[in-house]
Amino acid sequence: MSWPRLTPPALTDLPIPQPAAGEIRLRIRACGLNFADLLMAKGTYQETPPTPFVMGMEVAGTVDALGEGVTGFSIGQRVAGFAGKGGLAEYGCFPVERCLPLPDAMPFDQAAGFMVAYGTSHVALVHRARLMAGETLLVLGAAGGVGLTAVEIGAKLGAKVVAVARGPEKLKVAEAAGATVLIDSESTDLKAAFKALGGVDVVYDAVGEPAASAALRALRPQGRYVVIGFAGGGVPQFPANILLVKNIDVIGLYWGGYSVFAPNVITRSLTDLIAMYAKGDLHPHVSHALPLERTAEAMELMRTRTSTGKVVVTMDD
Known part of the structure; x- marks a missing residue:
């Protein structure tokens, strides 16, 4: 795999983050990879953060802690979240407005690749x-x-x-x-x-x-x-x-971009999609689910376009 700007992703021990006001902390169970992650790794994505940073745009897991002022979510609740980064980790803090309650029947690997x-x-x-x-x-x-x-x-x-x-x-x-x-x-x-x-x-x-x-x-x-x-x-x-x-x-x-200038469009769309899933109308396809330590391999599957549907990175319990 070519990494013209960054070295390949590496596992690093960091302190468990604390949620700020308006955030929830998730115990992440799965992270869905996207083509944008490859662009971030090369430094060519329109919203690439300064290095070093934790990649992973969308996640699924359980609520582990609530930041100040957060309502509508509870400890242990199953949630999917989109924050643009921070998903390839065991814990992550995400803005509550970018998080979505999950149906009990939706597995974490499917949920992690659903939103985007x-x-x-x-x-x-x-x-x-x-x-x-x-x-x-x-x-x-x-x-x-x-x-x-x-x-x-x-x-x-x-x-x-x-x-x-x-x-x-x-x-x-x-x-x-x-x-x-x-x-x-x-x-x-x-x-x-x-x-x-x-x-x-x-x-x-x-x-x-x-x-x-x-x-x-x-x-x-x-x-x-x-x-x-x-x-x-x-x-x-x-x-x-x-x-x-x-x-x-x-x-x-x-x-x-809609999360910035018209978040109601995303909210309405995801509400419709979750309802479709609950009715059995949608069947997310995950071709590969690899553990966190094989993240580089998971990204190579995307780069070579050998996967179908979603590639997901999973975290141990």
């Missing part, structure tokens, strides 16, 4: 792209951490979901999540395959180039192209003439 992946896709498809039943949704990177949740949520919304992923094994995972059209990005002429679809209404892109250019041209008039990230490494450059002639919307979606 499902939250991103739900806000992207419902709030931003306005995906409707009967429309066609094209998902690039459909077996990845966020892409697989887009497949699942899109199918639940009644869309026809086209999954694009590398290799038959990843496509099987996307098919199980609800995709009805499967396109292998390793062995297929994507431009021809997308053209054969006869047009799509929404593109969900967590990959970027080289698939992005072909996907843009597959959009129908008034289509919506949602930019999620650039796991493939290439940042798309959208030709303005195509956007103009076809009346296409290009929509950016940075889920974490």
Whole structure:
């Protein structure tokens, strides 16, 4: 694994942190990894903290202590939290407004990878792209951490979901999540395959180039192209003439930003998602759950894009 800015993650003994006012301390049971963790390790993420810092954006565990003024949570309660960092640890303190009570039936490994992946896709498809039943949704990177949740949520919304992923094994995972059209990005002429679809209404892109250019041209008039990230490494450059002639919307979606300028959007979305999970409508997919001492290995799985769904780091009891 390449670490141009940082050394590989190392285990370090630190004092157990004390929650500040408005925070809860969690005994962390699991931490979900995200592509943003790789960017932080390289120092290229838009919100990389000063070094040294504890990586890990989202966690699940039990409430261990309450900071001053905290209400609505109790010691021992099962909780998921998102704070942007601090999750790869046995204990962590997180702002109460970024924490969510968990259903008793949700395992910690699923809960640790739930908020960012499902939250991103739900806000992207419902709030931003306005995906409707009967429309066609094209998902690039459909077996990845966020892409697989887009497949699942899109199918639940009644869309026809086209999954694009590398290799038959990843496509099987996307098919199980609800995709009805499967396109292998390793062995297929994507431009021809997308053209054969006869047009799509929404593109969900967590990959970027080289698939992005072909996907843009597959959009129908008034289509919506949602930019999620650039796991493939290439940042798309959208030709303005195509956007103009076809009346296409290009929509950016940075889920974490909503916690600053519109936290109610995240709150409402996560409430809907937890209700969907409780009804049995969502089935989080964790392909790898590795112990804390194997964090570097877990991150390598993400860097090489050999995992499907979520990679989770677990802590001993």
